[in-house]
Amino acid sequence: xxxxxLRSALGVAVTAVICWFLQAAFFSRLRIFGAAPLLxxxxxxxxxxxxxxxxxxxxxxxxxxxxxxxxxSGGLLFTVxxxxxxxxxxxxGEYVLARGFPSYALLSLGTLxxxxxxxxxxxxxxxxxxxxxxxxxxxxxTLASILFVLPVYLCVRRSLRAWRxxxxxxxx
Amino acid sequence: MRKAxxxxxxxxxxxxxxxxxxxxxxxxxxxxxxxxxxxxxxAAPVSALLDKAALRLEDYHAYIHxxxxxxxxxxxxxxxxxxxxxEVRQSQGxxxxxxxxRTLLGLKRSHTDYVLLDASIISWGSSNxxxxxxxxxxxxxxxxxxxxxxxxNGELVGVVTEAGLYSSSVRTLIDPQAAMGATVHSSGLxxxxxxxxxxxxxxxxxxxxxxENSALDLGDTVLTSxxxxxxxxxxxxxxxxxxxxxxxxxxxxxxxxxAVGLSSLSQVFLILDYGETEDEG
Numbered sequence: 001x002x003x004x005x006l007r008s009a010l011g012v013a014v015t016a017v018i019c020w021f022l023q024a025a026f027f028s029r030l031r032i033f034g035a036a037p038l039l040x041x042x043x044x045x046x047x048x049x050x051x052x053x054x055x056x057x058x059x060x061x062x063x064x065x066x067x068x069x070x071x072x073s074g075g076l077l078f079t080v081x082x083x084x085x086x087x088x089x090x091x092x093g094e095y096v097l098a099r100g101f102p103s104y105a106l107l108s109l110g111t112l113x114x115x116x117x118x119x120x121x122x123x124x125x126x127x128x129x130x131x132x133x134x135x136x137x138x139x140x141x142t143l144a145s146i147l148f149v150l151p152v153y154l155c156v157r158r159s160l161r162a163w164r165x166x167x168x169x170x171x172x
Numbered sequence: 173m174r175k176a177x178x179x180x181x182x183x184x185x186x187x188x189x190x191x192x193x194x195x196x197x198x199x200x201x202x203x204x205x206x207x208x209x210x211x212x213x214x215a216a217p218v219s220a221l222l223d224k225a226a227l228r229l230e231d232y233h234a235y236i237h238x239x240x241x242x243x244x245x246x247x248x249x250x251x252x253x254x255x256x257x258x259e260v261r262q263s264q265g266x267x268x269x270x271x272x273x274r275t276l277l278g279l280k281r282s283h284t285d286y287v288l289l290d291a292s293i294i295s296w297g298s299s300n301x302x303x304x305x306x307x308x309x310x311x312x313x314x315x316x317x318x319x320x321x322x323x324x325n326g327e328l329v330g331v332v333t334e335a336g337l338y339s340s341s342v343r344t345l346i347d348p349q350a351a352m353g354a355t356v357h358s359s360g361l362x363x364x365x366x367x368x369x370x371x372x373x374x375x376x377x378x379x380x381x382x383x384e385n386s387a388l389d390l391g392d393t394v395l396t397s398x399x400x401x402x403x404x405x406x407x408x409x410x411x412x413x414x415x416x417x418x419x420x421x422x423x424x425x426x427x428x429x430x431a432v433g434l435s436s437l438s439q440v441f442l443i444l445d446y447g448e449t450e451d452e453g
Contacts, residue, residue: 028298034373036298072297072304072341119301127348129369137369141300 004166011159012055016043016063019152024070032147035140039148040067041111044082046156048089049097049104051163056093060086081118085111101153108149112142269439273324283326285447286404289313291321292439294339303347303372307440310336320403320443327431328352328396328407329440344434345409346377353399354379354409354428356392365394365409365428375434379412379426386424388415394428404446 019039027036040063048056064082068075089107097103116138123129291307309315321329321342330344343350347367354365361382368378379394392412398405414427 023298024295028296035300070297071299072295072302072306119299123301123348123369127369129348133370133373137300137373 004162008051008160008163012043012047012051012059012156013062015152015155015159016040016059016066018155019043019063020066020070023067028070032144033140035137035144037144037148038067038112038115038141039145039152040064040070040078041082041085041115042108042145042149042152043156044086045089045108045111046104046153047160048086048091049093049107050099050157050160051090051093053087053090053094055160055163056086056088056090057083058086060084077118078115081115085114101150104153105149108153109142109146112145113138116141283404283446285445286443287445289315289442289444290439291315291340291442293437297341301369302349303344303367303434304333305342305344307340307342307442308338309442310338310340312337314444315340315442316444318402320407320446321440322407322443323432323437324439324441325431326407328403328409329432329434329437331402332442342440345430345432346372346375346434348372350377352403352409353397354394355397355405356388356412357395358389358392359387361386361388362397362399363426365396371427375430376413377410377428377430379428380418382424382426388412388424388426390415394426404443 019042023036023039030036044056044060044063047059051059060082061079063086064076064079067078067082071078089111092107093099093103097107119141120129120134120138124131124134289309291309291313294306294308297304297306307321315332315335317332317335319332319335321331323329328345330342330347330350332340333343334341345352345365345367348369349367351364351366354363355361356363356379363379364381365377365379368376371378379388382388390412394409394412396403396405396407396409408431410428410430410432412426413429415424416427417424
């Protein structure tokens with residue numbers, strides 16, 4: 001039981017680190033649709049939906065720290081946001097939504113939109129930046145990130161497979 | 173039977189005497205051995221053929237014999253060439269760094285008050301909403317939050333926003349949160365240069381708080397004014413590449429193209445401390 005949990009945790013952590021590497025090193029120069037994609041929120045959503053609220057919160061915290069580090073913002077925006085989102089998605093997966101790709105895609109889209117809105121908030125309010133360019137960038141970032149929804153979903157699902165089987169056996 | 177043997181012996185002896193006689197004659201007349209020369213002439217084609225064959229054989233033998241040696245020599249040469257290529261690359265890098273340091277020396281001479289520290293860029297932030305990068309120097313090297321970052325030419329790069337022990341974060345001058353006191357060099361006009369999200373994508377920043385009737389000319393150099401105390405006066409921000417009217421018609425703004433090429437930046441210099449500017453000449 002401990003081995004399966006540990007194996008799943010290791011798999012999710014490796015997925016998060018790979019996403020961090022891609023986001024921080026690869027997409028700091030390369031742009032898709034004129035924007036760098038956000039990959040780590042997708043991992044947090046996956047862990048929440050396919051795991052549990054605990055998984056979502058823990059992986060959300062890890063991904064949030066990595067995401068803030070990758071963006072070079074030095075803030076806690078994603079550390080807090082992804083922990084909350086991960087936990088909330090885990091709750092939805094436990095009681096409301098079906099654990100499948102459609103739910104994951106929908107929740108990922110919502111998370112990406114929330115992430116973009118949170119990122120533009122400070123510029124909109126404190127720097128009085130024009131809403132047009134901010135929304136356009138938010139759209140580009142969301143579109144660029146959506147391309148990675150399926151690969152991240154498959155990676156997280158594979159990582160959590162052992163833990164899910166163990167949990168299903170326990171329920172029976 | 174014995175008679176036949178005697179005859180043969182006589183013939184051979186006679187032939188030998190003849191040969192010896194001809195050889196002696198040839199020797200004393202300087203013509204050499206007539207018989208051997210005749211043989212050599214007759215056998216020349218065959219001899220040449222055999223010689224060539226022998227030469228080939230010798231080459232082949234040498235090839236077989238020397239193969240390992242040549243192979244080792246080839247490997248050694250390849251390694252040497254690779255080493256030389258690496259040396260050339262290092263030399264090119266050192267030359268570039270040397271050039272930067274020479275230029276920096278000029279900057280130090282004109283600004284004797286600057287306490288400078290060189291740093292290399294480790295990574296760029298991947299955010300779409302800001303323009304930041306990390307450098308390899310931190311508080312251990314004396315870096316503090318608010319230290320100004322420039323190039324060896326005195327071009328403004330940005331300011332340190334976070335300082336760790338061994339690395340720091342730098343916010344570039346085009347970041348939407350960047351703002352600095354500026355002055356237009358030709359007219360002495362004071363304004364504020366600040367990052368603008370709409371211009372950040374094209375690598376430019378905005379010159380704001382410019383009065384409507386102020387004279388702004390395209391191509392004017394924009395420098396730091398020193399107002400605010402973060403940035404020393406006289407650092408090159410960039411050149412004025414556009415002029416527009418502010419929303420509502422209240423004044424005008426300028427678009428500034430930074431002097432520094434941010435995308436090609438690899439090494440920067442931090443002004444750890446500065447006082448009065450002492451310009452030479």
